[in-house]
Amino acid sequence: MSRRSLSGATGLVFALALVGPGCVRSNGVPNPSGAAQESAPAAAAAKQVAEEVASPEPAEPPALSVGGAAFTFVYDGEAPVPEAALTEWVQRSAGLISDYYGAFPVPDLEITITSRSRAGVGFGQHWDGKWLRITVGEGTSRETFERDWVMVHEMLHACFPDLKRRHRWMQEGLSTYLEPVVRARGGNVSEPWVWSKWVRMMHNGRPGPGDRGLDITHTWGRVYWGGALFWLMADLEIRQQSNNTKGLEHALRGIVEAGGNGRVTWTTKQVIEVGDEATGTTALRDVYARMAEAPGDVELDALWAKLGVIPQEDGSVKLVDDAPLAGVREAMTRSPG
Numbered sequence: 001m002s003r004r005s006l007s008g009a010t011g012l013v014f015a016l017a018l019v020g021p022g023c024v025r026s027n028g029v030p031n032p033s034g035a036a037q038e039s040a041p042a043a044a045a046a047k048q049v050a051e052e053v054a055s056p057e058p059a060e061p062p063a064l065s066v067g068g069a070a071f072t073f074v075y076d077g078e079a080p081v082p083e084a085a086l087t088e089w090v091q092r093s094a095g096l097i098s099d100y101y102g103a104f105p106v107p108d109l110e111i112t113i114t115s116r117s118r119a120g121v122g123f124g125q126h127w128d129g130k131w132l133r134i135t136v137g138e139g140t141s142r143e144t145f146e147r148d149w150v151m152v153h154e155m156l157h158a159c160f161p162d163l164k165r166r167h168r169w170m171q172e173g174l175s176t177y178l179e180p181v182v183r184a185r186g187g188n189v190s191e192p193w194v195w196s197k198w199v200r201m202m203h204n205g206r207p208g209p210g211d212r213g214l215d216i217t218h219t220w221g222r223v224y225w226g227g228a229l230f231w232l233m234a235d236l237e238i239r240q241q242s243n244n245t246k247g248l249e250h251a252l253r254g255i256v257e258a259g260g261n262g263r264v265t266w267t268t269k270q271v272i273e274v275g276d277e278a279t280g281t282t283a284l285r286d287v288y289a290r291m292a293e294a295p296g297d298v299e300l301d302a303l304w305a306k307l308g309v310i311p312q313e314d315g316s317v318k319l320v321d322d323a324p325l326a327g328v329r330e331a332m333t334r335s336p337g
């Protein structure tokens with residue numbers, strides 16, 4: 001793990017502070033949990049830079065490598081936890097994504113760790129497929145890092161092309177949908193846990209009265225969970241159109257192979273054409289027409305039943321294998337191991 005003091009990234013940190021909060025550049029919308037976000041005020045960051053700019057830059061040890069990509073840390077303030085804990089966290093998160101994609105989709109990422117006093121993982125931001133910034137509290141436990149979703153969510157932003165503002169739902173939706181998927185596939189969370197979360201949250205993404213489709217109606221629910229619902233339906237559609245031989249991972253790998261990652265700006269037309277080409281289906285085109293260009297509601301209770309997801313009174317779910325789409329559900333979220 002390469003470590004640099006803030007002085008090595010003066011321009012970067014200053015630029016970050018000026019861009020403002022938001023997962024994907026400066027979109028200014030809250031994270032999928034709806035929890036309040038925080039960001040380092042520009043003045044504080046600038047003061048920090050001014051104080052530290054005179055300190056010499058230490059020699060850089062070799063970077064941490066995961067899935068073919070190099071990861072480096074920059075500290076904004078004191079390191080909040082021992083570096084070994086951060087390394088393990090990055091290694092696990094990047095490993096889960098690399099397993100899903102076949103390799104990590106960008107060659108390197110620089111991760112700025114902003115310290116705070118309260119333990120836990122806080123707000124995350126992503127820029128241009130190159131930089132992440134995540135707030136970490138002093139004394140954050142190993143268990144907290146193991147359960148964390150923020151690092152995976154932000155890293156996933158680096159893996160998908162930037163789009164015009166009106167299509168941001170597609171970027172936020174993908175991170176929101178894939179984060180529990182890659183964690184379940186890698187054994188970091190259980191399969192029933194993922195489906196119980198979706199039963200609890202996915203309804204937030206359904207269109208309300210007067211909705212005009214994901215490309216036009218940009219409420220919090222539609223951007224994060226409407227976007228997630230789009231990718232859930234796309235994953236299902238690809239599997240149904242390909243007799244369960246292909247899934248969303250194949251579409252996304254095709255997009256990465258064509259150069260589509262967080263370092264470039266694409267159109268949704270490119271995403272759809274390249275993704276569908278990779279799976280030999282019309283799944284993305286079909287689901288986009290239904291849900292982005294029109295309100296395209298999804299009857300979720302019926303969908304859970306078809307997938308063999310049976311909600312229980314305590315909020316958990318029971319997964320049954322004799323439902324019509326149980327095989328598709330397994331292919332989506334079951335750990336191959």
Ligand SMILES: [Zn+2]
Nearest residue numbers: 023024172175
């Ligand atoms: Zn995000």
